[in-house]
Amino acid sequence: xxxxxxxxxxWAVLTLTTMAQVSPAEAAAMRPPGSGEACxxxxxxxxxxxxxxxxxxxxxxxxxRAVIICGMSWDATGDWVTVQPGKRRSSSGxxxxxxxGVGGVSADVRDL
Numbered sequence: 001x002x003x004x005x006x007x008x009x010x011w012a013v014l015t016l017t018t019m020a021q022v023s024p025a026e027a028a029a030m031r032p033p034g035s036g037e038a039c040x041x042x043x044x045x046x047x048x049x050x051x052x053x054x055x056x057x058x059x060x061x062x063x064x065r066a067v068i069i070c071g072m073s074w075d076a077t078g079d080w081v082t083v084q085p086g087k088r089r090s091s092s093g094x095x096x097x098x099x100x101g102v103g104g105v106s107a108d109v110r111d112l
Contacts, residue, residue: 029110037062039107047101051092054107056083061112066091066105073099082112 033039036058043050052066066078078091095102 030108033107033109037109041105043102048095050102050105051090052105052107053088053090054083055088056085059085062109063112064107064109066093067108068093068095068102069104070095071100071103
C-alpha cells in the first residue's frame with residue numbers, strides 16, 4: 001500500500017511539473033509564418049548555425065524565433081524577436097557540436 005501511494009505521488013509530481021512547463025497561452029498563440037510575414041532561412045558554412053530573417057508585412061507588430069532541427073542532438077531555438085510593421089529582423093540558433101548539424105530551419109510566429 002505504501003509503495004502504491006509513493007508511485008501515485010511521484011506520478012502526480014511529474015505530471016504537474018510537465019504541465020507547468022507547457023504554457024497553453026503561448027502554445028495557442030504560436031503559428032507558422034503566414035501571408036503577413038516574409039521569412040527566409042539560411043545555414044552557416046560550418047553547418048551548425050542557422051538564421052531566420054522575417055519581414056513583417058502586417059499592420060501590427062509580431063514576434064518570431066528561429067526553430068532549428070538538429071541532427072543527432074537536441075533541437076535549438078533562437079531568441080524571440082519583435083518586428084514592427086514594415087521592418088525586418090533576424091533570430092538565430094546553434095546546434096550542439098556533438099550532433100550532425102542543422103537538418104532544417106523554420107520560424108514560430110506570434111501576434112502581439
